Every structure is written in C-alpha cells, then in structure tokens.
Amino acid sequence: MAREKWLVDPAQLDKFQRDILTISVNDSCLVKGCAGSGKTILALYRANDIYQQAKAAGKSASFTMIIYTRALQSFIQSGIKELGIGPRQVIYAKKWDGSLVDHIIIDEAQDFTKTEIDEFLAASNVSIMLYGDTQQQIYDGRMSTEAIATHLKLPSIELLKNYRLPKLIAAFASHIGMDKELENKCVKTGFEKPKLKKFNHWQEEIDFIFKEIETRNHTDVAILLPFNDKTGGPYNNFHRNIQSVREHLDNHGYRYEYKINDSLVLDFDSELPKLITFHSSKGLQFETVFIPFFDYPGHDRWFIGNYQMPLYVALTRTYRNLYLTYTERLTPFFYGVPLSKYELIP
Amino acid sequence: MKYYYPLCSKDFCFENIFATESISPPSYYSSRQFGFDYFYKIDKVHNENALILYKKPPLYDAGTLNSTAFKFIVELDDDYLLDDYVTIIDQNIIAYRNTIYLNKNNFILLFFSELEKNLAYGKSEISLPTKDLKKYTNNFRIITPDICEPFDVTNLNSFIVENDTQTQITNDRIFNFFKGFIYGVLSESYETSKSEIILKKSIQEIKNSFGELVNRTSNNESLNLAKSNKYLGSAKNSPELFISNASAAIDVTEKLLKNVFPAKHVTENELAAFLYQKYQQHLPTLDAAKSYLSFKILDDKIFGTNYMEALHSQYFQNLNNKDVFAHLNELRALVKSYINKEYAKEYSKLNDITNRSVLFKSELNEISLKINEELSKSGPIKIINLELLKLNSQLNKIEIADNIAIIKDKDLEEYLLILNIIYNNPKKGKGEINKEQILNIIEEVGIQTSNLKSGKQTHLYKYINNEVAEYNIQSVSSVVMKNFVAFIFNPDSLERIQKFIEQKELEKGWIGYSFWGLFNGFANMSKDFLHPVFGNNQTDLQDYVDKYLRQTYLAINTNLIELKATSATNVQQDTPKEKEQTKQDLTFIKKVYEEFKSDLYELTLAQFSVIMQIDNKEKVINELKKQGKVLKKDGKKIYDSYKNLMIPTIGFK
Numbered sequence: 001m002a003r004e005k006w007l008v009d010p011a012q013l014d015k016f017q018r019d020i021l022t023i024s025v026n027d028s029c030l031v032k033g034c035a036g037s038g039k040t041i042l043a044l045y046r047a048n049d050i051y052q053q054a055k056a057a058g059k060s061a062s063f064t065m066i067i068y069t070r071a072l073q074s075f076i077q078s079g080i081k082e083l084g085i086g087p088r089q090v091i092y093a094k095k096w097d098g099s100l101v102d103h104i105i106i107d108e109a110q111d112f113t114k115t116e117i118d119e120f121l122a123a124s125n126v127s128i129m130l131y132g133d134t135q136q137q138i139y140d141g142r143m144s145t146e147a148i149a150t151h152l153k154l155p156s157i158e159l160l161k162n163y164r165l166p167k168l169i170a171a172f173a174s175h176i177g178m179d180k181e182l183e184n185k186c187v188k189t190g191f192e193k194p195k196l197k198k199f200n201h202w203q204e205e206i207d208f209i210f211k212e213i214e215t216r217n218h219t220d221v222a223i224l225l226p227f228n229d230k231t232g233g234p235y236n237n238f239h240r241n242i243q244s245v246r247e248h249l250d251n252h253g254y255r256y257e258y259k260i261n262d263s264l265v266l267d268f269d270s271e272l273p274k275l276i277t278f279h280s281s282k283g284l285q286f287e288t289v290f291i292p293f294f295d296y297p298g299h300d301r302w303f304i305g306n307y308q309m310p311l312y313v314a315l316t317r318t319y320r321n322l323y324l325t326y327t328e329r330l331t332p333f334f335y336g337v338p339l340s341k342y343e344l345i346p
Numbered sequence: 347m348k349y350y351y352p353l354c355s356k357d358f359c360f361e362n363i364f365a366t367e368s369i370s371p372p373s374y375y376s377s378r379q380f381g382f383d384y385f386y387k388i389d390k391v392h393n394e395n396a397l398i399l400y401k402k403p404p405l406y407d408a409g410t411l412n413s414t415a416f417k418f419i420v421e422l423d424d425d426y427l428l429d430d431y432v433t434i435i436d437q438n439i440i441a442y443r444n445t446i447y448l449n450k451n452n453f454i455l456l457f458f459s460e461l462e463k464n465l466a467y468g469k470s471e472i473s474l475p476t477k478d479l480k481k482y483t484n485n486f487r488i489i490t491p492d493i494c495e496p497f498d499v500t501n502l503n504s505f506i507v508e509n510d511t512q513t514q515i516t517n518d519r520i521f522n523f524f525k526g527f528i529y530g531v532l533s534e535s536y537e538t539s540k541s542e543i544i545l546k547k548s549i550q551e552i553k554n555s556f557g558e559l560v561n562r563t564s565n566n567e568s569l570n571l572a573k574s575n576k577y578l579g580s581a582k583n584s585p586e587l588f589i590s591n592a593s594a595a596i597d598v599t600e601k602l603l604k605n606v607f608p609a610k611h612v613t614e615n616e617l618a619a620f621l622y623q624k625y626q627q628h629l630p631t632l633d634a635a636k637s638y639l640s641f642k643i644l645d646d647k648i649f650g651t652n653y654m655e656a657l658h659s660q661y662f663q664n665l666n667n668k669d670v671f672a673h674l675n676e677l678r679a680l681v682k683s684y685i686n687k688e689y690a691k692e693y694s695k696l697n698d699i700t701n702r703s704v705l706f707k708s709e710l711n712e713i714s715l716k717i718n719e720e721l722s723k724s725g726p727i728k729i730i731n732l733e734l735l736k737l738n739s740q741l742n743k744i745e746i747a748d749n750i751a752i753i754k755d756k757d758l759e760e761y762l763l764i765l766n767i768i769y770n771n772p773k774k775g776k777g778e779i780n781k782e783q784i785l786n787i788i789e790e791v792g793i794q795t796s797n798l799k800s801g802k803q804t805h806l807y808k809y810i811n812n813e814v815a816e817y818n819i820q821s822v823s824s825v826v827m828k829n830f831v832a833f834i835f836n837p838d839s840l841e842r843i844q845k846f847i848e849q850k851e852l853e854k855g856w857i858g859y860s861f862w863g864l865f866n867g868f869a870n871m872s873k874d875f876l877h878p879v880f881g882n883n884q885t886d887l888q889d890y891v892d893k894y895l896r897q898t899y900l901a902i903n904t905n906l907i908e909l910k911a912t913s914a915t916n917v918q919q920d921t922p923k924e925k926e927q928t929k930q931d932l933t934f935i936k937k938v939y940e941e942f943k944s945d946l947y948e949l950t951l952a953q954f955s956v957i958m959q960i961d962n963k964e965k966v967i968n969e970l971k972k973q974g975k976v977l978k979k980d981g982k983k984i985y986d987s988y989k990n991l992m993i994p995t996i997g998f999k
Contacts, residue, residue, distance in 0.1 A: 009473070022356045048469075056462075087704045188777075217849045267561060346815070
C-alpha cells in the first residue's frame with residue numbers, strides 16, 4: 001500500500017486535526033469523528049507520538065492500541081510498519097490479554113461494551129485515548145461516544161469534516177444516499193467526478209476495469225459488488241456477485257483478492273485488486289473504486305428497498321477515483337442525479 | 347556575524363524549515379500557496395512581515411503556546427542576508443524582509459535539551475515533505491537557557507515593516523518550482539537501474555502472491571468450498587496453486603539477489619567447525635567433522651549431490667545476523683506452512699493467521715532493508731553539470747544548453763518545449779490539483795507538438811477529458827512524451843509516478859520526475875524521493891547543488907530588485923543582439939505599465955513584466971484579469987499597445 005497513505009503531509013492538515021495531534025501523550029481524551037474524518041490515522045499518530053517520546057528519552061514505549069475488527073487490523077498493518085510501531089502493540093480486541101501499560105489507545109470505541117471500556121481504563125497507568133463515532137455503531141446496546149466520555153469523565157473533541165471523500169464524489173453519492181449535507185462536510189475537492197460507462201456485456205465491464213488498472217497502474221483498488229454468490233437476494237441476481245465475477249477473472253487469468261465475510265483476510269501490502277461486497281467494504285478506503293453492474297433491473301423492488309444504504313457505503317469508499325459501469329438500464333437509484341455530477345464516457 | 351531567530355513548535359517540530367529549506371516572515375506562510383500554511387507566531391518577539399533577528403540568542407517566552415510547545419532558536423550566518431532587505435531596528439535587532447534559504451553552512455538549530463532535539467528529530471520522520479535530516483546532522487546543537495539575553499522588544503509589534511511581500515512571495519514560488527525541477531533532473535544521476543527495478547518488482551510479486559495465498563486460505567469455508575464446488579475446486583483456485591505461485595516468486599527473487607549479494611566465501615575449516623559445534627554427538631572431534639566434510643565434497647563430485655550447497659545455506663542461517671537468503675528460506679517455510687502438515691507443526695505457535703502474516707512481513711521487511719543497505723553502498727553519486735540548466739526569469743523560461751549530455755537533439759527540443767509549458771502553468775494553490783489545469787497543459791503541448799488543428803484533438807487530451815475510454819502508452823514513440831504521459835497520469839503523487847515509471851519500465855524516468863518537480867515544487871517533494879541526495883553521505887553533491895541553487899536564487903532576486911529600481915535592465919547572458927532585444931522589450935513593458943498603471947490595480951511591475959512576456963494574446967488578457975483584476979477590454983488595450991510598440995523592433999529583426 002502507498003506509503004503516502006500513512007505518512008503525514010502537515011500542509012494538508014487543518015487546525016482541528018492539528019489540535020488533536022498536539023494533545024499531550026499524558027492527557028486522556030475522546031475524539032468523536034464522522035466517517036472519513038481520519039480517526040484511525042490520528043490514533044496511529046498518537047501511538048507514534050508515544051513511541052517517539054519514549055525513544056527520545058531512551059526508554060521502551062509502553063502502550064497498546066486496540067482495534068475492534070480483524071479487517072481493520074489487517075488494513076492498518078502497513079501503516080504500522082511505515083510509522084515504525086511494533087506490530088504486536090496494535091492488537092485485535094479479541095486477542096487483548098488485559099496487560100497493564102502506560103497508555104491505551106482505542107479505535108472504534110463505539111463498538112465496545114461498557115465493561116470492556118472499564119477494563120481498558122483499568123489497564124492504563126497514564127492515559128487513555130478513544131476514537132469513535134456513534135453513527136457507525138455496529139451493535140445495539142453499546143454506549144454512544146458522548147456517554148463514554150461522560151462515563152470516563154473525559155474531555156471530548158469532535159471532528160466534523162470528512163477528509164477522505166472528495167467533494168466531486170460526495171456530490172454524486174449524496175443523491176443516492178440519505179445524507180444531503182455530505183458534500184458540505186467534505187474538505188477535498190478531488191480531481192474528477194465519478195465516471196460512468198455503458199457496455200454491451202457484463203464481461204466487458206470487468207475486462208474494461210482490468211485494462212484501466214493496467215493502463216493507469218492503479219495499485220490500491222476495490223471492485224465492489226452487491227452479492228456474495230449467485231443465490232444472494234430473493235431473486236436471481238444473475239452475474240452481480242463475487243462468485244460469477246471470480247469465474248470470469250479466473251478463466252481469463254486476472255489476479256485479485258476477495259472478501260465475502262469477516263474471516264476472509266485481505267492483504268493491503270499486496271497491490272492486487274480487492275473484490276468486496278458493498279457490506280464488507282464498510283470502514284475500508286481505496287484510491288480507486290470500481291462499481292460494475294450499476295444497472296439493477298427496475299422491477300427488483302427488494303433490491304431497491306434493501307440496497308440503498310450499502311450502495312451509499314460503496315460509493316463513499318474512495319479517496320480519489322470512482323468508476324461506475326453498466327450494461328442494461330441504469331439502476332433506479334441513479335434517477336434524478338443531474339448530468340453535471342458525473343462524466344459520461346462514450 | 348551571527349543572528350538568532352527564536353521559534354517554537356507544537357507538532358511537527360521543525361515548522362516548515364525542512365520542507366522548503368527556508369524560513370520566512372510569518373505572513374508569508376498563509377499566502378504563498380506552497381508548503382505549510384501555518385506558523386506558530388510568538389507575538390512578543392516576531393513581526394508579521396519580517397524576520398526579526400537578534401544579535402544574541404534571545405530570552406523569550408512563547409506566550410499562549412507555552413504549555414504545549416517547545417522552543418528552539420535558529421542561528422543564522424549574516425553572509426547570506428541580502429542588504430536590500432535589511433532594516434536596522436536598533437543596535438541589537440534587525441528586521442529581514444524576505445525569506446532566508448538554508449543550507450548546511452549558514453544555520454544551526456539550537457535546542458534547549460537533548461530530549462527535545464531527539465523528539466523533534468523523531469517526530470519529523472513521519473512528515474512526508476520534511477526532507478531527510480541526515481544532510482543536516484551537524485546543524486543541531488544543544489544550548490543552556492543561561493546564554494540567552496533579554497532584549498527590549500516593547501515596540502516590536504508597532505514597528506511597521508515596509509515590504510513588497512507579494513513580489514517576494516512570487517519570487518519564492520518561482521524558486522520553489524525551479525528547485526523542484528532541479529531535484530527531478532538530479533534523479534538522473536541515481537536513477538534506478540533496470541535490474542534494480544526488476545528486483546523491486548519481484549519483491550512486490552512476493553507480496554502479491556502471499557496476499558493471494560492468505561486470502562484463499564484464510565477461512566475454512568473457502569477451503570471447503572474448494573473441495574465441494576466443481577468450479578471453485580478447480581486447479582485455478584487450489585491452495586496448492588497459490589503456494590506454488592508464492593514459492594516461485596521467492597525463487598525468482600533469490601536468483602536476482604545472487605547478483606546483489608554474491609556468494610560469500612566460507613573455508614572448509616569454518617564449515618567443519620560449524621559441524622563440530624552443532625553435531626558434537628555425531629562428530630565428537632574437529633578432525634571427525636573435517637573427514638566427514640571431505641566425504642561429502644567427494645559425494646557431490648562423484649554423484650552430483652548438493653550437500654555442500656545445503657550446508658552453506660545452513661551455515662549462513664545459523665549466523666546471528668541472518669543474510670537475505672536465510673530470510674528467503676524463512677519465507678519459503680512460512681508459505682509451505684499454509685498446507686504442509688510438517689511445516690505447519692513447526693509454526694504451530696503461529697497458528698493464528700495474523701501472526702503468521704506479521705512474521706512473513708517482518709522477514710520480507712528485513713530483506714528489503716538489507717537490499718537497500720547493499721544498494722546504497724554504491725558510493726558517491728556522479729554530479730550532473732547543473733550550470734547547463736538555467737532559469738531565465740526575465741524571459742520567464744527555462745533554458746538548457748545544447749551540450750548537455752543527458753538528453754540530445756530532438757528529445758531536448760521536445761523536453762524544453764514541455765518544460766516551459768509546465769513552468770508557465772505551475773500548480774495553483776496548495777493541496778489538490780485542478781483537472782482543468784492538467785487539461786490546459788495537455789492542450790498546449792498538443793498544439794506545439796502535433797499537426798492537429800487543436801490541442802484538444804490529441805488522444806491523451808481526449809482520454810483525460812473522458813472523451814475516449816482507453817489509452818495505450820505503448821503507442822507513444824518518444825521517450826519525452828512517454829514521461830509526459832507518466833506525469834499527466836500522476837500529477838499529484840510522487841510515489842505514484844515513481845511506481846508508474848518503474849512498472850512500465852520507462853526510459854529516462856528523470857524526465858517525468860523533472861516535470862513533476864517543476865509542476866509541484868520542491869516543498870511537495872517527499873523525503874523518500876530525495877533520500878539518495880539528503881539521506882546518504884553525499885556531501886559533495888549536496889554542497890554543489892546548494893551552491894548552484896543559491897546562485898539561481900540570487901539571480902531571481904537581483905532580477906526583481908533591478909526591475910524595481912531601474913524598471914528594465916536586462917542581465918541575461920545571451921548574445922548581444924538578444925540582450926539588446928530583451929532590454930528593449932522590458933523598456934516597452936515599463937512604458938505600457940506606466941501608461942496603464944491606474945487600470946492595473948494590484949500588479950507590480952515585475953508581475954506585469956512576467957505576464958506580458960507570455961506569447962499568446964488571450965492568455966495575457968486572462969492573466970491580467972486573474973492576477974490584476976484588469977477588465978478584459980482594458981487587457982486587450984494593454985496588449986495591443988505593447989504589441990504596437992514592438993512592431994518596429996520585430997520588423998528590424
């Protein structure tokens with residue numbers, strides 16, 4: 001994965017991010033932030049700060065960073081390496097043994113139980129720093145970030161901006177998702193609008209994607225699809241699933257990784273395109289995202305009723321390029337998106 | 347004489363110093379549109395429009411920043427200050443109304459403790475635009491607060507520094523872009539060889555094939571599916587295939603590495619001692635080990651076995667400091683552990699897939715470090731004659747002498763043409779790149795290099811503008827144009843353009859980097875890219891480049907000072923005829939400037955001069971509008987008036 005993705009370009013940080021970065025390593029705090037606000041990266045910089053403070057003083061760093069999901073742990077592995085943090089100090093929550101350390105850093109705090117939060121606090125000798133977003137809570141019955149701050153008697157800081165998603169993509173995605181304010185929350189303008197291209201056969205869509213990856217040498221790519229296999233959804237989803245696409249890719253010698261459930265591991269040091277379902281893409285980010293089959297049959301009411309949110313998640317995974325391709329009629333989600341919000345490739 | 351400039355820092359510790367190799371008056375940071383846009387101003391000792399310099403290290407208080415920031419002082423050599431920008435405040439304090447560019451010989455950073463120095467040094471390592479500090483190893487010192495002296499700074503804030511800030515910022519921008527260009531060209535001298543690129547690609551192939559392997563074997567479900575499902579159970583998806591791919595990638599890398607790390611010679615006595623030490627139970631004396639070895643050598647000779655090779659491999663693996671081949675063997679074993687029971691037993695403690703993956707990556711990381719270490723031993727970088735590259739700031743163009751060795755004839759012509767188009771369209775603002783700007787560059791290059799009626803008809807323009815779906819770089823014949831495409835595809839990331847150039851194995855990649863550097867400027871260049879110059883002990887090269895850049899900076903400044911003072915005195919080194927011509931052009935520019943001064947609002951003569959030398963009426967009018975808020979109709983009048991003055995001269999030519 002690109003080294004640039006992990007190292008800081010201070011020229012690109014705003015005052016709010018800089019304020020968080022300058023919190024002393026001995027102080028505790030809770031950072032609330034919407035999707036794309038860069039919480040995980042800020043958490044990694046906190047870990048790096050602790051590491052550097054200890055190194056400068058000739059001591060070994062005593063901290064643990066706890067990550068809620070294995071997918072996210074796998075995602076940040078290369079970031080850990082780039083920042084020089086020991087890989088074993090960044091732990092998948094289920095593997096944490098409760099060891100006492102000076103500093104504890106918690107990512108996705110909103111997904112932990114009250115008991116777990118208390119255990120983290122008890123395991124920290126000096127400071128605890130939590131990063132989370134109630135809106136992204138996966139499980140019911142967990143505390144909101146506000147409740148966590150109150151419970152732990154911690155000050156909290158909020159990041160209101162999305163630093164990942166370009167406005168040019170957000171302007172398109174907000175027509176499909178619920179958040180009409182998305183574009184205003186974004187900081188970056190972006191290089192170009194989403195691109196839309198029609199093909200005669202679905203296999204041509206996949207071939208185009210792999211040709212474009214080769215032409216531009218894209219190395220941080222996701223191809224996002226609605227279903228895992230041919231039986232996904234109540235009706236025949238035809239080829240719009242990972243299983244069908246894999247068959248085509250394997251027959252043509254294309255290489256890739258795929259993810260259809262939490263136990264499948266993606267490797268982010270590999271530059272192979274990642275084939276992922278809309279659902280599994282939550283929390284991940286890619287330089288280039290391709291969404292083929294943007295053409296669900298108009299009569300598929302079940303799909304319309306169930307896939308608006310997952311599609312919105314998929315559309316907001318990129319931090320640079322978004323390509324949409326289709327063969328039949330455009331998805332009904334597309335109706336009402338003004339022509340000015342995307343580029344049509346002939 | 348030395349001067350001292352007090353600073354404090356909150357986060358990235360060196361402020362902007364090592365991104366741009368400079369320090370500027372505080373107000374410059376937010377308006378110069380490159381590098382960091384913030385600066386932690388200490389109200390009591392700083393002034394908005396000038397660097398307030400003290401004759402002794404000052405005693406100062408960081409004010410409201412005190413609790414979170416730490417202080418440090420820059421000690422500056424006054425030989426590098428230009429008299430035109432110095433204002434004396436009192437006998438101990440001066441104001442310097444311009445940026446000071448730093449090199450190894452003109453400054454020292456003074457810290458108040460070893461801990462703060464180390465912390466600043468360490469934290470800066472994760473800042474991408476902060477250049478490698480190895481170049482400045484000798485520029486850090488520790489002082490004690492008791493050497494600092496109090497100064498009377500009560501009137502400092504009310505002191506009004508008259509400063510043509512806008513001109514100096516324009517000046518800094520020009521220098522930043524040109525410096526980026528120079529470091530791009532310099533990469534020619536340490537360009538990665540084809541064999542190194544193939545090696546890099548082979549390491550990436552190990553990562554890719556390992557990624558596939560882990561992905562396909564990471565849950566039982568996928569393995570069960572592989573067994574039960576007709577399609578998924580096909581050879582195309584068997585774990586064995588991915589193990590075999592990963593092992594093949596390791597084999598390829600091993601072969602390539604044999605050229606980087608030629609086999610080390612080990613004597614028979616050393617091997618015998620190793621055997622004796624390790625297998626004392628079977629070989630009770632050193633002589634027994636020696637005779638065993640003799641038999642094995644004979645076996646290899648008579649029966650063609652590989653005992654000795656295997657023994658060599660064991661010997662190196664056994665050393666505390668594992669060599670790359672031992673690390674490769676670890677990778678092999680880890681790959682096999684994904685399916686082979688014997689190997690799996692060996693790695694039983696690492697049953698968890700994440701642990702195995704961490705171990706694999708740490709082994710691979712060790713290999714990469716050893717390769718980098720070995721390749722960086724190649725000695726001093728050859729020095730390119732930079733004197734052949736020149737920024738003619740009066741004519742607003744870059745010039746390259748014909749006798750430059752790295753690029754010739756038609757390529758040079760094409761290269762210069764593209765360079766000057768980029769030079770006149772550098773990145774606007776800080777942060778992101780505007781697509782329209784990239785399209786403008788492609789269009790201008792298209793106009794000048796193709797026979798098409800419009801620059802918008804080139805295939806590259808159409809592809810970037812989404813009028814066509816595909817582009818094939820192989821259809822581009824010229825090496826300069828291929829590198830131009832590399833830049834156009836990756837205008838905002840040096841890491842991406844590097845990967846692109848290496849993946850496509852483009853020749854003369856330095857051309858692409860020089861386009862990138864010129865467009866984005868030095869401040870945007872990453873520490874990784876500049877590591878070969880900044881990170882190694884390349885003292886001669888560093889001194890040579892700094893000296894050359896200092897001369898260039900002085901030339902830009904002199905030009906602007908002279909423009910201000912005499913309005914139009916040409917100092918270029920061209921033929922007498924050209925010299926005369928340019929002189930006359932500048933006189934005309936000044937004449938037009940005086941005539942239309944009331945319409946030109948915010949434009950200085952220097953800015954106006956730069957715009958008027960653009961060889962395109964529409965662009966001149968647009969630039970006048972953009973930079974000086976000049977109405978289009980007035981812009982047209984100004985342009986026509988200038989051209990009317992020029993007619994006799996052109997005719998005379």
